[in-house]
Amino acid sequence: MGSYTNLPDSNSIYRNSFPSIGKIIPNKLEIHIKKMVLITENGLEIETEFSSKNVDILAFGNNVPGITSLSQIPKGKYKSIQLILDSDQGKAEINGESFGFQLSTGTCIEIKAQFEVLTGLTSILKINFDLSQLQYLISGNSFTLPNQIAALTKSTFDLPYTPGILILKLRNPIKDFESKKVGIKEIDLILEKHSFLGILPFVSEETNVDSETAELIGLDRTYFLLFESKVDLLQVNFALANQPEIEWVTTNTKAVTDTVPSDPEANTGCFFCNKFQTAYLTAINAYNGWNITTGSPGVKIAVIDTGIDDTHPDLVGKIIQNRSFEPAICYHFGIFPYECVTHSAVSRPLFNGANGWDHGTHVAGTIGATTNNGVGIAGITWLNPIISISVFYPTPSNKPTSSDRLVAYGILEAVNVGAKVINLSLGGDAYEYCQWACFVRVFTYSLSRDAVRYADMKRVTIVASSGNDGKRISAYPGTAEYTGVYPASYSEVISVGNLDSSLSFTKKLGSSNYGKVDISAPGTSIISTSTNGNYVFKTGTSMAAPMVSGLAALILSVDSNYHPKDVLKAICSKATPLTQTGNPDTDREYFGCGRINIGATLTALVPPPLRPNIISDCGAIDQIHCPAGRWFLPWDFQFVASGGTPPYNWTYEGGGLPTNSWLDSNSG
Numbered sequence: 001m002g003s004y005t006n007l008p009d010s011n012s013i014y015r016n017s018f019p020s021i022g023k024i025i026p027n028k029l030e031i032h033i034k035k036m037v038l039i040t041e042n043g044l045e046i047e048t049e050f051s052s053k054n055v056d057i058l059a060f061g062n063n064v065p066g067i068t069s070l071s072q073i074p075k076g077k078y079k080s081i082q083l084i085l086d087s088d089q090g091k092a093e094i095n096g097e098s099f100g101f102q103l104s105t106g107t108c109i110e111i112k113a114q115f116e117v118l119t120g121l122t123s124i125l126k127i128n129f130d131l132s133q134l135q136y137l138i139s140g141n142s143f144t145l146p147n148q149i150a151a152l153t154k155s156t157f158d159l160p161y162t163p164g165i166l167i168l169k170l171r172n173p174i175k176d177f178e179s180k181k182v183g184i185k186e187i188d189l190i191l192e193k194h195s196f197l198g199i200l201p202f203v204s205e206e207t208n209v210d211s212e213t214a215e216l217i218g219l220d221r222t223y224f225l226l227f228e229s230k231v232d233l234l235q236v237n238f239a240l241a242n243q244p245e246i247e248w249v250t251t252n253t254k255a256v257t258d259t260v261p262s263d264p265e266a267n268t269g270c271f272f273c274n275k276f277q278t279a280y281l282t283a284i285n286a287y288n289g290w291n292i293t294t295g296s297p298g299v300k301i302a303v304i305d306t307g308i309d310d311t312h313p314d315l316v317g318k319i320i321q322n323r324s325f326e327p328a329i330c331y332h333f334g335i336f337p338y339e340c341v342t343h344s345a346v347s348r349p350l351f352n353g354a355n356g357w358d359h360g361t362h363v364a365g366t367i368g369a370t371t372n373n374g375v376g377i378a379g380i381t382w383l384n385p386i387i388s389i390s391v392f393y394p395t396p397s398n399k400p401t402s403s404d405r406l407v408a409y410g411i412l413e414a415v416n417v418g419a420k421v422i423n424l425s426l427g428g429d430a431y432e433y434c435q436w437a438c439f440v441r442v443f444t445y446s447l448s449r450d451a452v453r454y455a456d457m458k459r460v461t462i463v464a465s466s467g468n469d470g471k472r473i474s475a476y477p478g479t480a481e482y483t484g485v486y487p488a489s490y491s492e493v494i495s496v497g498n499l500d501s502s503l504s505f506t507k508k509l510g511s512s513n514y515g516k517v518d519i520s521a522p523g524t525s526i527i528s529t530s531t532n533g534n535y536v537f538k539t540g541t542s543m544a545a546p547m548v549s550g551l552a553a554l555i556l557s558v559d560s561n562y563h564p565k566d567v568l569k570a571i572c573s574k575a576t577p578l579t580q581t582g583n584p585d586t587d588r589e590y591f592g593c594g595r596i597n598i599g600a601t602l603t604a605l606v607p608p609p610l611r612p613n614i615i616s617d618c619g620a621i622d623q624i625h626c627p628a629g630r631w632f633l634p635w636d637f638q639f640v641a642s643g644g645t646p647p648y649n650w651t652y653e654g655g656g657l658p659t660n661s662w663l664d665s666n667s668g
Contacts, residue, residue, distance in 0.1 A: 028093040028470055028510070029101055031055055037082040046074065081111040093510070161251035162327070162403055164338050166225040166233055167202075167447050168240070169247040173221045177201070182223075187246070190239045195228040197336045202447070206341065207412050209454065217453050218247065224405075225249075226338040250446045252339075255402045255486075257306065257359045257392075257426050257542055276537075277377055280522035283505040284547065285576075286380065288599025289554065292606050294371070295383035296557035301367055301421040301549055302414035304407065305360030306400045307349040307390035309531045312361065314369040314376040315386075321346040322417055324390035325409045341409060347390035349531055355399045358530040360388065362538050363425050365529030366546040367553075376535055377528060380550025380598070384557065387419055402426060407487070408451035411462075415455050420556050422455060423549040424464040424493075425542035427485050445486040449476070456492040461556070461564040463549040464488040465541035466495045467513040472589070475516040482515060489516050494552070494568050496545040497591060498523030499578075507580050508590045512541055518592040519571055520578065521547040551598050558605045574600035 033055055038046045085108070090101035174183050180198050181188050202222040203214055214220050227233065233251055240249045281287060300320070310319035323343040330340035351357040368379035368386050391410040392400035407426070414422045455462055467473065467485040474482040476489045488495035498512035499505040501524040508514065509524050523544030530536040552567050562570070575594030579587050 029090060030093075031090040031101075032086045034084045034086045034107075037084060038078050039080045039082065040074075041077045041079050046078075077114065077116045079112075079114050083109040083111070085109070161233065161253045162339055162405075163233070164227050164229040164231065165252050165405075166227070166237060166240075166249055167252055167405065168199075168223045168225050168249045169218060169446065169450075170221045170223070171245055171247050174199075174223070184243075184245050187240065187243055190236070190243075191225065194236045194239075195231050197226040197228065197338060200224045200226065207409070208416050209412055210458075213454055213457050216457070217450050219450055219454065221247070222447065222450065226336070228336070248446045250404070252447075253404045253445055255404065255407055255426050255445070257356055257400060276525075276527045279501065280505060280526065280547075281378070283499075283522060284551075284595065285597045285599035289551075289602045290382070290598075292599070292602035293554055293557050295368075295381035295554055296560075297383050297385060299420045299553050299556045299560060300385045300387055300418055301381070301423060301553050302387040302389055302410075302417070302419035303360055303364050303367065303423050303425075303546075304389045304391055304410040304414060305363055305423075305425060306357050306392045307347040307360050308364045308386065308388035309349055309358070309361045309529070310388070312365070312529045312531075312533055314365060314373070314529050315361070316370070318368050318370060318379075318386055319364065320385050320387045320417075321348070322387050322389045322413065323347065325406045325413070326390075326393045327403070327406070341406070344390075347388040349390075350392075350394060350400075351398055352531045355397070357398075357400055358534075358536065359400065359425070359538075359542065360390065361531055362526075362528040362536065363423060363542065363546045364388070365535075366526060366543060367423065367550045369529055380547055381553050381557075384550075384553045387414060387417060389413055404445045404447050407445075408448040411448065411451040411455055415458050415460055420460060420560065421549050421552045422460060422462045423546050424462060424487050425540075425545045427465060427467055427488055448487055449490060452487055452490050452492050456564055459563055461494070461552045461562075461567045462487070462492060463494045463496060463545050463552060465545040466497050466517050468498070468511045468540050469513055470511045471513055472515040473513045484516065485513060488513075492564065494518050494548060494564075494571075495592070496521055496523075496541055496548050498539075498541045498544045499595060501525045505595060506578055509539070512544075514589045517589065518568060519548055519575060519596060520544065520591045520594065521596050523547075548596060551596050551601065554598065554602060555605065558602065570601055570605060571596060574604050576600075 036048050038048060040046065088102055088107050092099040092101040168182075170182070170184075176183060178199075180196065182191070182199060200223065201220075202224065203209060203211075203220050207214075207219070209219060211220070225236075227236070237249055237251065240246055302322075307324065308315065308319050308321075310316065310321060323345060324347040326342050326344065327339050328342035329337050331337055347360075349357040349361065364386050365377060365379065368381045368384055369377045371378040371382045389410045391406040392402045393406075395401050407424070411422060411424075452462060464487045466488045469485075472482050473485045473489060475491060476484050476486070478484040478489065487493050495516050495518045497514065497517040497520040498509045499520050499522050500507050500509040501522060505522045505524075508520070512523070521544040523541055524539045525537050526539070526543040527535055527537050528543070548571070551571060555567050555570055556562055572593035574597050575592075576597045577594045578591045580590055581587055
């Protein structure tokens with residue numbers, strides 16, 4: 001019998017530290033699920049489809065692993081769920097190496113959870129594993145879960161989208177707008193069968209968009225379809241999807257922040273912030289970059305997130321508070337409830353740092369914490385204002401979540417209030433729901449896709465986190481094998497991967513997605529601002545993205561005319577190449593064009609001025625021009641004269657000498 005080493009719980013993802021404490025934490029624990037069986041209170045077994053076969057149980061509770069249609073399950077009360085596996089053997093991965101993994105429960109994992117199925121609803125099953133007793137068997141070089149722990153700690157039915165609303169884009173705008181009709185016979189007949197309440201246009205005073213650009217993208221042809229909350233939206237989605245007058249129709253899919261789940265971060269007075277920051281600031285060559293520019297007040301960065309605590313000592317005076325976007329209950333015709341959007345006057349976190357509500361504050365600190373103030377940390381930019389736009393609302397457990405519609409509103413708002421860079425450290429997968437065959441995609445982010453296109457046409461640079469599932473992601477619109485993660489998968493968005501701090505930021509962190517990745521930056525154990533004046537460490541592509549947003553703002557501070565594609569081109573032209581696999585194509589998927597290099601990028605944009613070539617022949621001296629800005633050009637020139645009676649007295653005419661310059665009037 002081999003010896004065991006107990007591992008921290010499933011939320012301990014500080015993988016960069018495990019060698020020093022003698023613990024081995026896998027990047028992935030994968031099992032293969034054959035089917036799912038629901039057990040009624042009377043013992044009846046109901047088999048149902050489970051869309052995700054290969055499941056990483058480390059990420060099982062943090063992402064949507066599978067979808068099951070409740071409309072295909074008999075109405076009633078259920079007492080448990082069984083996950084039937086093909087085998088009790090699984091696969092563990094650590095930094096690309098595979099290990100054996102065994103479930104001591106055998107091929108059946110039973111979830112003791114009572115729930116009720118209501119006819120007409122479609123939902124997903126979200127499950128959390130308790131991995132507090134996950135053990136590594138040294139002699140067998142494998143992982144195992146003991147019998148008494150191999151159970152699921154939580155089972156709830158939770159929708160991956162907002163009930164009661166579909167988002168529709170027509171090929172032509174509605175001419176004679178009626179609140180309960182689209183005006184296309186075939187579509188109206190479908191809606192009448194599904195408790196349809198009404199239709200609302202997306203473009204309104206709420207969006208305040210430029211009408212010409214909105215028409216080019218088709219925002220004027222985008223509408224919200226309202227239904228009673230009990231309606232199975234997937235059935236309606238499928239019925240509408242193949243109508244020729246419809247460009248696309250989708251649910252209002254949820255989105256989450258892109259932070260790797262971790263132990264509660266230790267608050268710190270930041271006595272050692274400089275020590276922790278030096279490593280990644282050196283890796284990205286920030287210090288040399290600041291010799292070129294520290295930013296410009298005219299280039300604003302919008303952080304669309306959970307809100308920003310602008311009372312933090314390192315953020316005071318740096319944050320522009322903007323209105324927030326939150327869901328609320330409105331009433332159609334004063335009778336029928338539906339989800340609408342409301343606002344708060346400012347976008348501060350709804351709660352303190354618990355459950356991730358300090359996420360936006362952490363992102364803001366990385367971008368632009370006050371520098372040279374003797375407090376805390378240094379931001380990538382020093383002078384660029386940060387606009388706070390909150391698009392997250394609390395779940396029943398107070399965890400932040402958002403949706404396609406709220407993110408789209410946030411993007412349009414950022415453009416309207418003058419942002420030149422938008423940071424989106426958030427996202428979600430696009431899922432396919434299969435009835436008989438996967439011909440129709442439903443859980444997409446089509447509305448935020450059009451909002452991204454609008455921002456791009458307005459020459460706003462968008463940076464997003466690539467996600468923390470450790471999987472290959474595809475560019476929009478995705479493939480049957482590899483879905484996208486949005487908004488990072490859109491071609492107009494700069495997608496950012498996360499580099500591991502334990503390897504001097506030269507390797508991809510195991511949880512960082514790959515594939516559609518444009519550039520990489522440090523995102524592991526990053527210290528930044530939190531709520532209540534604290535500083536915390538966080539890990540994830542959410543932490544890598546703001547470093548790229550900061551660099552984008554510095555580039556635009558040098559030349560505000562750069563198009564978003566030019567910004568990415570400038571970043572990639574001087575990025576530090578990285579290799580991990582030895583295969584250039586795979587390395588490209590891992591890192592994009594490499595690791596950001598702030599100093600080299602900015603130096604290439606602002607080459608040093610040429611030294612003046614001055615000729616003296618006792619006549620007129622050529623006019624000398626010194627460029628304005630941060631440049632100090634050391635220059636020493638000896639004027640020569642002949643004739644007359646020395647010594648000579650030298651004088652200058654017209655204005656005066658530049659600052660830090662002098663003329664020695666003595667001569668020999």
